[in-house]
Amino acid sequence: MLILAAALAICASGPRDHCVHDGDTVWIEGEKIRLADIDTPELNGKCASERALALRARSRLVRILNAGPYVINRSGTDRYGRTLAILHRSGRSVGDQLITEGLACTWSSRREPWC
Template identity: 50%
Template structure:
């Protein structure tokens, strides 16, 4: 039998894609970083915040800032809810209290009380200098710095408790809805 020998077929020339997937991912990441930088620049009135370059110290040193409400995501100096706020780009959880959740609230009562606690915390933080005292652990499981916030030796958390907007922290959250 006479076998015909197969001739090797020439390889097809593949076009190189103009963008590789990794390059697309890098471009998206750089675009997101640039967008965040522009938003922070605009929120700062066209001037960079000092906190953009150096976080505020989280010792018992006296702190003072003007706080707004955090609308979405991270902030420089803003209040997230009744027991959490951003100071100089660092997220702080008030260690001695528990307030109603706002994201998401489990009932209308929790939402209403949570909004009151958030507004009151913003007022208390804006009332003047305060100190941040460390506790036995530095951070919670969410990476927030755990601190007791005090003004003139009195816990701001105790003020919120006395006004019925918070309760003492007992190591876990209890429901606010009945």
């Protein structure tokens, strides 16, 4: 599904429709999507450096998705009911871009330590 660039913001509390929760989770048209190819630091991470990197990853994901149209390639759901998908802009995985920038790592089927 091609999504035209739309103003995504950082998610606030309450109902979520079109926003970025963290570096690997977004809400698009009311659907909660987990970027299937990456893992990013947690906003409530175990150390200050993880929390700071999580904020940078989230902000960067907002900027990437707001820069132009992107494609959502869905691949199922996870145990939390989130849609698993890889997002692409200009033929490149958004997750790969975050990895290249040091804001994410490749998803290995388990959380990696960031501290």
